[in-house]
Amino acid sequence: MRTIALVVSTLTTGLAAGLFYAYSMSVMPGLAKVGDRTFVEAMNSINKAILNGWFALAFGGALVFTAVAALLHLGAGHRTALLWIVAALVLYVGQLVVTFAVNVPLNDQLATVNLDTGDLAAARERFEATWVSWNVVRTVLVTGAFGSLIGALVKS
Known part of the structure; x- marks a missing residue:
């Protein structure tokens, strides 16, 4: 069970890391080149579709499976892997804090903008730079968690 939990934790965390990386490397740079209306409309559509x-499974599963893997690795014979798993858990929780403190509230604000009567340029300005910067932070955090879980797999 320890190995299965650790593998599933690594897989789901890797999927979450890949998602944030894709936003950083393609989605947001691509949207940076479009007009304000298209940007607001596209982000709102993406934010609905991603739910x-x-x-x-990936986003929540990474947390749950990493916590389960940590619990299953408690014990003298698994301390080295446990340290890597705990590091992954701390990094992943850090990513969750960023997501729920910054990115989700920005998404929610953007969703309130009326495409026909709202100031789309102002809405985009309040959203884009901050969202992109903090997405880089959460990408680094979850990628660190993924790397830590790989370390745990090597040590287990």
């Missing part, structure tokens, strides 16, 4: 079971 699905597959996303929940």
